[in-house]
Amino acid sequence: xxxKLEKIQQLMPLGKMQEVNALVESAxxxxxxxxxxxxxxxxxxxxxxxxxxxxxxxxIPEVLISARCxxxxxxxxxxxxxxxxxxxxxxxxxxxxxxxxHDIGKNLCTLMLKAKSFEVIDIGVDVCAEKFVEAVKTYQPxxxxxxxxxxxxxxxFKVVLDALQEAGVRDCVKVAIGGAPVTQAYADEIxxxxxxxxxxxxxxxxxxxxxxxxxxxx
Numbered sequence: 503x504x505x506k507l508e509k510i511q512q513l514m515p516l517g518k519m520q521e522v523n524a525l526v527e528s529a530x531x532x533x534x535x536x537x538x539x540x541x542x543x544x545x546x547x548x549x550x551x552x553x554x555x556x557x558x559x560x561x562i563p564e565v566l567i568s569a570r571c572x573x574x575x576x577x578x579x580x581x582x583x584x585x586x587x588x589x590x591x592x593x594x595x596x597x598x599x600x601x602x603x604h605d606i607g608k609n610l611c612t613l614m615l616k617a618k619s620f621e622v623i624d625i626g627v628d629v630c631a632e633k634f635v636e637a638v639k640t641y642q643p644x645x646x647x648x649x650x651x652x653x654x655x656x657x658x659f660k661v662v663l664d665a666l667q668e669a670g671v672r673d674c675v676k677v678a679i680g681g682a683p684v685t686q687a688y689a690d691e692i693x694x695x696x697x698x699x700x701x702x703x704x705x706x707x708x709x710x711x712x713x714x715x716x717x718x719x720x
Contacts, residue, residue: 504534507543510575514547515554517567519574526575536582544575548614566606569613576616590621592644592712595637597629599648599662601655607681608649611704618705631658631665638671644712645696647704650681659684660692676711680704 506529513522522544529539551568554560594615598608605627612622623641625633629648638646646666650656659679666672678696679689689697696711698704 504529504532504538504542506532506534507539507546510539510543511547511550514544514571515551515560515564515568517564517571519571522571522575523578526578530578530582536579540576540579544572544579545618548572562606566610569610573613573616591619591709593621593623593641594645594647594708595623595625595634595641595643596647596649597625597634597637598627599650599655599658600628600630601658602650602652603627604649604651607651611647611649611680614705615708618709620705620708631662634662635665635669635671638666638675639669643675645676645678645708647678647680649679650684652681653683656681656683656688659694663693676708678704678708678711 506525510522510525510529513525526539526543529543530536548568551560551565555565596608596612596615598605608624608627612624615622623637623643625637634646634648637643648659648662650659663672663677666675666677676695678698679692679694680698684697686697696707698707
């Protein structure tokens, strides 16, 4: 493996954005493919963060600075990946439900999903049921992700699910929910398809869900 990619792996968990960006640009100039930089450098670095998170040795600030570092590097790589017609893992619509203006969790999840080659349509915060339904109809995503940090707004997940059902599009999309007050039991109770405890594990779970769906439809 290239020494530059190994260095990227080491710097990603530290959130050293300027150094990582410089290494990404240097690697491109050396002729290392954008796909190799993404998979062998950036994603490996984020996997280190994910393992530390799972072990309880990394916390939200560390994950956030690593995610921002990832986002900065992806801005450099994106034109090259688009030029190569990089295939997306799947399409995701993401929004924070009505009554909640928090976006840190949503933004972190969005970065993680993009890092795993998902196409993400971010429809913002304080999103009403009608806007979620319209987004599903317009973008036809594989997964609709909703987040809520507040116990006072998490009940709106069910409002959106009911609206999807009424609009006749509930069976057309997987629905994932998450946020500090959300549990697997609550997700099961309201009929959501997927719940994850943290942003780090979300992309992996969605990949599994999409693969299972495509296999069953084949």
